[in-house]
Amino acid sequence: MRLTCTVNGDRHEVDDVWEGESLLYVLRERMGLPGSKNACEQGECGSCTVYLDGVPVCACLVAAGQAQGREVGTVEGLAGPGELHPVQEAFLEAGAVQCGFCTPGLLVATDDLVRRSRAEGRRPADAEIREALAGNLCRCTGYEKILDAVRLAADRMAGEAR
Amino acid sequence: MSTPTRTPAGAPSSVGGPGGRIGDDAQRPDGVLKVRGEFAYASDLWMDDMLWGVTLRSPHPYARIRSVDVGPALAVPGVHAVLTSDDVPGEKVYGLELADQPVLALDVVRYQGEPVALVAADHPDTARRAAARIVVDYDVWEPVTDARAALGHPTWNQVHDAPAAVTELSRESAHLHPHGNLVRHLKVRKGDPEPTADVVVVGEYEVGMQDQAFLGPESGLAVPGEDGGVDLYVATQWLHVDQRQICSALAMPPEKVRLTLAGVGGAFGGREDLSMHVHACLLALHTGKPVKMSYNREESFFGHVHRHPATMRYEHGATRDGDLVYVKAEIFLDGGAYASSTPAVVGNAGTMGLGPYVVPNVHVDCYGAYTNNPPCGAMRGFGSVQTAFAYEAQMDALAAELGMDPVELRCRNAMELGSETPTGQVVDSPAPVAELLRRLVAMPLPPEPATGDDVDLRHMPGGVSNTTHGEGVRRGVGYAVAYKNVAFSEGFDDYSTARVRLEVVGGEAVATVHTAAAEVGQGLVTVEQQIARTELGVDAVVVHPKDTAVGSAGSSSASRQTYVTGGAVKAACEAVRGRVLERARGLVGRPAGDLRLDGGKVVSDLEGVALPLADVLGDDAVEETVEWRHRPTQALDPDTGQGFAHVQYAFSAHRAVVDVDTELGLVKVVEMACTQDVGKAINPQAVVGQIQGGTAQGLGLAVMEEILVRDGRVQNPSFTDYLIPTVLDMPPMRIEVLEYADPHAPYGLRGVGEAPNISSGPAVLAAIRQATGLPLRRVPVRPEHLTGT
Numbered sequence: 040m041r042l043t044c045t046v047n048g049d050r051h052e053v054d055d056v057w058e059g060e061s062l063l064y065v066l067r068e069r070m071g072l073p074g075s076k077n078a079c080e081q082g083e084c085g086s087c088t089v090y091l092d093g094v095p096v097c098a099c100l101v102a103a104g105q106a107q108g109r110e111v112g113t114v115e116g117l118a119g120p121g122e123l124h125p126v127q128e129a130f131l132e133a134g135a136v137q138c139g140f141c142t143p144g145l146l147v148a149t150d151d152l153v154r155r156s157r158a159e160g161r162r163p164a165d166a167e168i169r170e171a172l173a174g175n176l177c178r179c180t181g182y183e184k185i186l187d188a189v190r191l192a193a194d195r196m197a198g199e200a201r
Numbered sequence: 202m203s204t205p206t207r208t209p210a211g212a213p214s215s216v217g218g219p220g221g222r223i224g225d226d227a228q229r230p231d232g233v234l235k236v237r238g239e240f241a242y243a244s245d246l247w248m249d250d251m252l253w254g255v256t257l258r259s260p261h262p263y264a265r266i267r268s269v270d271v272g273p274a275l276a277v278p279g280v281h282a283v284l285t286s287d288d289v290p291g292e293k294v295y296g297l298e299l300a301d302q303p304v305l306a307l308d309v310v311r312y313q314g315e316p317v318a319l320v321a322a323d324h325p326d327t328a329r330r331a332a333a334r335i336v337v338d339y340d341v342w343e344p345v346t347d348a349r350a351a352l353g354h355p356t357w358n359q360v361h362d363a364p365a366a367v368t369e370l371s372r373e374s375a376h377l378h379p380h381g382n383l384v385r386h387l388k389v390r391k392g393d394p395e396p397t398a399d400v401v402v403v404g405e406y407e408v409g410m411q412d413q414a415f416l417g418p419e420s421g422l423a424v425p426g427e428d429g430g431v432d433l434y435v436a437t438q439w440l441h442v443d444q445r446q447i448c449s450a451l452a453m454p455p456e457k458v459r460l461t462l463a464g465v466g467g468a469f470g471g472r473e474d475l476s477m478h479v480h481a482c483l484l485a486l487h488t489g490k491p492v493k494m495s496y497n498r499e500e501s502f503f504g505h506v507h508r509h510p511a512t513m514r515y516e517h518g519a520t521r522d523g524d525l526v527y528v529k530a531e532i533f534l535d536g537g538a539y540a541s542s543t544p545a546v547v548g549n550a551g552t553m554g555l556g557p558y559v560v561p562n563v564h565v566d567c568y569g570a571y572t573n574n575p576p577c578g579a580m581r582g583f584g585s586v587q588t589a590f591a592y593e594a595q596m597d598a599l600a601a602e603l604g605m606d607p608v609e610l611r612c613r614n615a616m617e618l619g620s621e622t623p624t625g626q627v628v629d630s631p632a633p634v635a636e637l638l639r640r641l642v643a644m645p646l647p648p649e650p651a652t653g654d655d656v657d658l659r660h661m662p663g664g665v666s667n668t669t670h671g672e673g674v675r676r677g678v679g680y681a682v683a684y685k686n687v688a689f690s691e692g693f694d695d696y697s698t699a700r701v702r703l704e705v706v707g708g709e710a711v712a713t714v715h716t717a718a719a720e721v722g723q724g725l726v727t728v729e730q731q732i733a734r735t736e737l738g739v740d741a742v743v744v745h746p747k748d749t750a751v752g753s754a755g756s757s758s759a760s761r762q763t764y765v766t767g768g769a770v771k772a773a774c775e776a777v778r779g780r781v782l783e784r785a786r787g788l789v790g791r792p793a794g795d796l797r798l799d800g801g802k803v804v805s806d807l808e809g810v811a812l813p814l815a816d817v818l819g820d821d822a823v824e825e826t827v828e829w830r831h832r833p834t835q836a837l838d839p840d841t842g843q844g845f846a847h848v849q850y851a852f853s854a855h856r857a858v859v860d861v862d863t864e865l866g867l868v869k870v871v872e873m874a875c876t877q878d879v880g881k882a883i884n885p886q887a888v889v890g891q892i893q894g895g896t897a898q899g900l901g902l903a904v905m906e907e908i909l910v911r912d913g914r915v916q917n918p919s920f921t922d923y924l925i926p927t928v929l930d931m932p933p934m935r936i937e938v939l940e941y942a943d944p945h946a947p948y949g950l951r952g953v954g955e956a957p958n959i960s961s962g963p964a965v966l967a968a969i970r971q972a973t974g975l976p977l978r979r980v981p982v983r984p985e986h987l988t989g990t
């Protein structure tokens with residue numbers, strides 16, 4: 040089948056997509072966008088988290104056909120070429136990246152959380168951050184520095200960077 | 202030679218920025234690629250016209266193969282090759298320490314998931330469907346699934362009975378492998394063989410099978426070379442030991458089997474053994490096309506070794522005052538179907554199985570056995586994790602028996618500089634065991650749990666499932682301390698190779714560091730840059746891609762790379778610096794001893810005169826390659842286990858605070874505190890990250906992580922059923938890092954990664970015991986252990 044959708048603002052059209060292929064497979068293997076990761080392909084780890092029409096989803100659980108005509112956002116689209124998004128900067132500065140396999144999914148989940156709370160004019164509380172990231176596994180960091188990074192990003196995106 | 206479109210990039214230099222030298226929170230050179238989603242992990246590699254390889258695995262834990270029919274698979278359109286053991290041109294078995302594991306099954310399969318055949322096709326689904334059509338006729342056998350049964354060991358006496366005499370176990374009683382079911386038996390004997398003590402505490406303990414659960418699946422891409430050889434891009438921990446094993450299976454010399462490290466999504470020991478390495482090379486050589494293999498999560502559970510499950514019996518004897526008199530221990534490690542690194546794991550469990558305490562009389566027997574369970578081998582903490590659950594539980598039980606404070610009992614018996622270990626080795630660098638514990642005690646405790654209307658469910662055991670508002674919830678606090686050998690032990694020739702080049706490029710001094718040391722997430726690439734910047738006084742340091750074009754760096758295991766490869770990079774930098782300063786001496790006419798490198802210049806201590814490196818080097822590059830070794834260790838005496846076996850120890854201690862819902866058996870870890878001596882923190886931020894990550898894995902084993910194996914079959918090969926800690930399971934952590942230099946190590950540093958993984962779980966267990974009053978002799982602790990249901 041043919042799949043047409045928008046990814047990171049660019050229109051993509053791919054042919055010969057198989058019935059059983061997930062959005063994750065199509066992004067990684069057919070569109071040359073391997074930034075979204077494939078740690079479980081069972082919806083358990085969050086490493087494949089992408090935006091679908093602005094809502095974070097596990098791309099491994101989305102059948103490719105479901106993305107037809109819709110807008111997909113991946114880690115590759117968070118910042119422009121040669122730039123870093125505040126969430127990306129915060130992860131680096133806080134030391135939240137070790138092996139980094141969880142990072143793309145966490146960045147999308149964090150971006151979503153921080154945007155939502157900023158829209159409500161506030162910064163997320165710790166318990167709220169934990170709830171929001173509960174679907175994203177990280178095996179390396181023990182999460183402490185990820186929490187630091189989210190707080191840092193939330194501060195910066197609220198325009199209150201120190 | 203063609204290279205993959207997405208190849209593992211060498212870490213680009215990160216120039217300037219805050220802090221890039223020894224002791225700074227330097228940032229990872231691969232960090233920007235990682236946060237942009239551009240870092241090429243092994244599973245991201247891709248080439249035009251590449252094929253996908255998949256593995257057919259045995260569904261049975263123990264069976265003879267009567268026949269294999271690959272015909273139906275070959276007939277599937279899109280399939281390019283189907284291979285079996287007949288297609289392995291060289292040695293058909295491989296292994297890290299003993300070559301006993303078939304590349305592809307020979308006549309017998311010994312564990313569920315053993316690779317039997319390979320398929321390459323143009324789409325992964327085609328390959329999978331074709332593999333399902335291979336017909337294997339199995340004669341299914343009864344599996345051997347208990348390590349003690351495999352060794353014919355008599356049933357242990359019940360707790361508190363007199364200790365059973367240790368029987369010599371014979372290799373003859375066994376049958377899983379031609380040489381029997383015993384992989385290794387380590388005896389440690391010290392002091393009085395018949396000691397007596399005022400107070401005796403006996404306990405039996407059991408530790409379940411833990412998985413490394415790295416997130417990046419086993420993956421790689423093999424590319425056939427024009428010279429008939431093969432280039433393999435793969436996620437691994439030790440390129441050269443892989444190369445040795447691949448060469449043996451392919452019957453090829455090393456120059457024809459070239460390995461490059463692809464991006465590694467965590468390792469934790471699970472990438473020490475081969476997984477898809479030889480398989481992808483076989484398929485690539487057979488088809489003449491690049492072949493990618495990438496396991497899914499279920500296959501990953503079958504595709505790497507796990508942490509050895511252990512059963513242990515300990516007897517501690519002490520004086521009324523609380524001085525340890527003796528410890529007797531029997532430790533059984535289930536190595537599963539193949540040896541992997543079981544011999545070395547037995548070495549660690551046996552030599553360090555009593556904890557960081559001074560014990561005058563020692564009688565330890567540690568066994569590694571073959572069974573038909575999944576093969577077990579390396580995982581972070583390597584033999585020390587299992588025993589720590591036992592010896593720390595024993596210390597708490599002894600303290601209770603003596604009516605002493607558990608921390609005081611530990612401090613009273615703590616190892617220190619100059620102490621003798623159970624293997625007769627004198628500890629010759631700082632060993633601040635008591636201080637680590639005392640600092641934990643001095644840290645403030647978290648606030649008492651809220652009750653009644655003030656309860657925030659998110660802080661309760663069971664969380665927002667609303668299982669309790671505080672009724673039946675009891676708090677407990679527990680302590681544990683651990684130690685771990687750093688680097689390879691028992692006389693192993695443990696070295697690393699570093700090639701360092703200094704040159705001027707576009708007017709700027711640039712150093713290039715080339716080692717084969719695997720970056721698995723721990724941050725070794727950062728450390729390599731920090732050392733080069735410090736030693737050569739330059740900002741720009743390029744980390745060359747990790748490959749086999751340079752000599753072996755040894756494994757990214759045993760907390761050893763910062764020590765050993767760090768030592769090699771330091772030594773290579775010193776050699777380069779020596780040559781550069783020698784040249785400069787001729788130019789400025791001053792002794793080289795008075796000169797140093799700083800800010801891309803040659804600087805004189807006397808007058809501060811600077812010669813830009815461009816003037817010294819011109820168009821030349823100064824390059825040195827150094828093979829660097831830590832001081833040698835010794836093999837253990839085969840009868841007594843005595844000897845200078847370990848080059849360095851790492852020490853850490855944890856305090857855990859838990860809330861336990863005693864009615865439902867739910868545990869909420871409220872806080873973890875850790876103190877660790879790291880000798881010298883080369884990168885403090887990364888050191889803390891290692892402690893936090895290690896703490897999480899220890900907590901996971903304590904309360905949730907176990908591969909459930911029934912009759913040799915894995916029951917839970919998915920992240921749905923094998924649970925690792927999420928951000929909701931991990932509490933806030935307090936961490937204090939001590940820096941007592943080890944005079945024998947580069948910069949005084951100590952390996953960091955493993956120790957916190959060892960002390961964390963036992964502290965959690967101690968806290969749950971204190972909260973519940975239950976003995977809890979098995980980990981992971983499950984709700985039914987706490988409610989008695």
Ligand code: FES
Binds near residue numbers: 077085097
């Ligand atoms: S890969 Fe999609 S949730 Fe794990």
Ligand code: FES
Binds near residue numbers: 141176180
């Ligand atoms: S950094 Fe490795 S899994 Fe999160």
